[in-house]
Amino acid sequence: MPRQFDPIYLDHNAGAPLRPVVREAMIAALQEAGNASSVHTHGRKARGKIEEARDAVARLCGSKTRAVTFVSGGTEANMTALTPAWQDQGAPVYLDKLFRSAIEHPSVVTGGRFPVVDQVVVPVDEKGVVRLEALEELIKDVDPSLISVMAANNETGVVQPLSDIGALAQQYGHFFHVDAVQAAGRMPIDVEAWQADVITLSAHKFGGPQGIGAVVVRSTARVPAPLMVGGGQENWRRGGTENVAAISGFGAAAISALEEAAETRHLLHLRTRLEEGLRAVCPQTIIFGEGADRLANTVCFAVHGISAETALIAFDLERVSLSSGSACSSGKVSVSHVLTAMNVDEETARCALRISMGWDTSEADVARFLEIWPKIVDRLNPEARHQAA
Incomplete structure (x- = not known):
């Protein structure tokens, strides 16, 4: 079992x-x-x-x-x-x-x-x-x-x-x-x-x-x-x-x-671990807002060829709750006006996923996410594992 x-x-x-x-x-x-x-x-x-x-x-x-x-x-x-x-x-x-x-x-x-x-x-x-x-x-x-x-x-x-x-x-x-x-x-x-x-x-x-x-x-x-x-x-x-x-x-x-x-080091550590783990799986992972001042708790990313809508279902089946970059009151995944304003093309925007952590997020949560993500990638777009950054 x-x-x-x-x-x-x-x-x-x-x-x-x-x-x-x-x-x-x-x-x-x-x-x-x-x-x-x-x-x-x-x-x-x-x-x-x-x-x-x-x-x-x-x-x-x-x-x-x-x-x-x-x-x-x-x-x-x-x-x-x-x-x-x-x-x-x-x-x-x-x-x-x-x-x-x-x-x-x-x-x-x-x-x-x-x-x-x-x-x-x-x-x-x-x-x-x-x-x-x-x-x-x-x-x-x-x-x-x-x-x-x-x-x-x-x-x-x-x-x-x-x-x-x-x-x-x-x-x-x-x-x-x-x-x-x-x-x-x-x-x-x-x-x-x-x-x-x-x-x-x-x-x-x-x-x-x-x-x-x-x-x-x-x-x-x-x-x-x-x-x-x-x-x-x-x-x-x-x-x-x-x-x-x-x-x-x-x-x-x-x-x-x-x-x-006043103390965000724990979340910053988890964010760094997440981003490094994402790129270890798919070197071409796009992290939106990278290089700008960002909240320590948020990672918004995309991998070409993996739609947010499909990935969210896959994560939910693994009992992991996260979001697309654009889901709100409708509960549907649509093209994010935020990413559009950042000059992100529609195809990439439709792949955007958002991880947002908080007061109860642990190292084990991040480790479990990074254990599941490669399996989802292999199922949805295995070629992404081999594409150069």
């Missing part, structure tokens, strides 16, 4: 497994009664849990506690940030355009609350890094607008020059949004150093619960207009009764992520 292996999860960029400390925090919150808007003892206790979590998320971002607004996840956070309507020093401001990079997450690609005619795409180079000279040319003679660039790409792990982009935004009088969903727990987040007016987060990417995220502003004097209105929750910045259990879990995850962001 063939040996049964434990399932291996290598898709943290899609959603990380729940951390045990997060589960404990959520169970403790679920065992309590009370609406956080109530003034009685139970309500104040619920409010205390929310404020403890708010403080933890603020420390993760290097922001003030009152700058954190809890929302339902990364998509709502981005929709909140991507608005022409802001308050600046108490006065309403209407931003002229949205400048967003060509490799943004689909929730930013839609443009949020900006009309399509007011959206401008900023190109990236072949490594997936925003072209600063192109950005400057686009924004230098424009009325105050919003620039939106992700901290790190969900498909390739490529990190953007955020401080440089923030400096350009400041120089030309624009507002700056950073989608930091993939950054939390994987690199330091510094809203001040980036000069970002607003950053957005999602807890489930780094071991928190699904269905909770945050909008974090640099200054509470400069805030986007609320997306969800109704009650006065979250300092009038997001209406609706707060999800105390999810927020408590978010706070617990933020504490762990803050510790991990």
Whole structure:
């Protein structure tokens, strides 16, 4: 009888497994009664849990506690940030355009609350890094607008020059949004150093619960207009009764992520081992974003002649979960707009696979992946084993 292996999860960029400390925090919150808007003892206790979590998320971002607004996840956070309507020093401001990079997450690609005619795409180079000279040319003679660039790409792990982009935004009088969903727990987040007016987060990417995220502003004097209105929750910045259990879990995850962001040597070691192992099997393996600053947890690669769709099925049969470079809400494999923006041809893009590691990834997981991969290559395209780099 063939040996049964434990399932291996290598898709943290899609959603990380729940951390045990997060589960404990959520169970403790679920065992309590009370609406956080109530003034009685139970309500104040619920409010205390929310404020403890708010403080933890603020420390993760290097922001003030009152700058954190809890929302339902990364998509709502981005929709909140991507608005022409802001308050600046108490006065309403209407931003002229949205400048967003060509490799943004689909929730930013839609443009949020900006009309399509007011959206401008900023190109990236072949490594997936925003072209600063192109950005400057686009924004230098424009009325105050919003620039939106992700901290790190969900498909390739490529990190953007955020401080440089923030400096350009400041120089030309624009507002700056950073989608930091993939950054939390994987690199330091510094809203001040980036000069970002607003950053957005999602807890489930780094071991928190699904269905909770945050909008974090640099200054509470400069805030986007609320997306969800109704009650006065979250300092009038997001209406609706707060999800105390999810927020408590978010706070617990933020504490762990803050510790991990400062120490990425383990993941960097695993990434190096993966990339060396991939090339040992197929010397012509393409690693997207190679040579650029990348997250330590992400490897996006392709081997010509091995389609991502077929490889994913083969890995799933071996009880290994990873992703194509482009699978999202549809659950289907399509041509990645990220790789297209990086000038990758369609045939190569359709072969892109993404490995993304996290808090529970072990040496044994990587070893098992590298044991399975040659078998899949031999089944799908054995000639790839012999093609020179």
